[in-house]
Amino acid sequence: MKKKVIHFVQCALAKILFFGAVYPLQAQVSNPSSWESFVNSNENRLVSDTFRLQTFGKSEWDNWIFSLNGNSSVIQDKFTMKIPVGSGTTFQPFALSDYNEIKIVVHAAGLELAPKENLFFSVYREGADEKLVGHESTSEKDFLAYKDFIIGKNPNSLSILTLKASSSKEGYYMTDSVYAYGNIPSYSLFSGIGNWNDTILWSHLPPLRHRNALIKGDASITTDTYCKNVAINSGSLKINPVTRFILNESGLIRKRCLSLFRRSNSSFRPHHLP
Incomplete structure (x- = not known):
């Protein structure tokens, strides 16, 4: 039986909008069986984070x-x-x-x-x-x-x-x-069971803001978390109540894996943030 994703978002500080659209993954990450090799290759391009x-x-x-x-x-x-x-x-x-x-x-x-x-x-x-x-x-x-x-x-x-x-x-x-x-690779792969913030479970540290998450395991989010896109295969993502999971863009996910939520107000932009 496939694992189910339990996703709860409760936020009193900001209104949350639901986005149900599913977007195709980029070509180099469309095949989950190649994620391990992809994240350690030159195709996993560096981004400023x-x-x-x-x-x-x-x-x-x-x-x-x-x-x-x-x-x-x-x-x-x-x-x-x-x-x-x-x-x-x-x-x-x-x-x-x-x-x-x-x-x-x-x-x-x-x-x-x-x-x-x-x-x-x-x-x-x-x-x-x-x-x-x-x-x-x-x-x-x-x-x-x-x-x-x-x-x-x-x-x-x-x-x-x-x-x-x-x-x-x-x-x-x-x-x-x-x-x-x-500079750090744009994509990071989560493997195993544990918290999103556990650096040992990611190939290149937990992705935030402008970086992308590839999840092959059971990840849980217990603090407010922000990243660019998420893709899940053979795993799950559980978000605790009173915790927000916010994507900088609309999101990259595999069907039947995760519903996406996004905050309605504009993103914070610090002065001269690269």
Whole structure:
């Protein structure tokens, strides 16, 4: 007897629309018997994937944990972290596995800065700790307009640091988005029985946002999950109540496997998200 899929979506925060259409899989993944070889081949093309994001406004997309240092604070109604000079923040390090050409982007600005009240980024990359200068204040009440600070060469940690001068006028820096992205295969294959977020069960990490899921097993979703498309063969997908499963596009599935749901309101787009 074929396995049945139990799919419950209950959401009090957003209206959910039902999409019952079934779409053909792309040619290279139309045959489930070749999924194992496909995901490890050059046909599984790389895509740019934002895998860590923080926008300081309790967004459902925020997944980069951080800790505040000194007098730093989050102003939630302005979706901004305020970093008075002499303060900073540290973001949780992440593993480099399966990603390449990783970059971290900090969208930051500054106000009322005294000379030498500078902005720094402390990162770990290429096997060493580095301290990078982001902005050097050179005048009284110096002003830094919002700009992107891009840190390349595969960093896997980030701390934002600021220097306070003896002539300080209580200046501060601020950021409204910090994210990390890199290249990773577009398709990832789920095998076995377990949770969607269990990295061991996927060939190339759990797919999110712009990536696609191929499922050959019994997967369960217990937290809000977002990806591009899903295909299921010889398996099932169970979504717990009060949990949302949202597809960025209409979806790729095999018939009789899964009903698709999509949120009615527009997707969140952070500033300069690649």
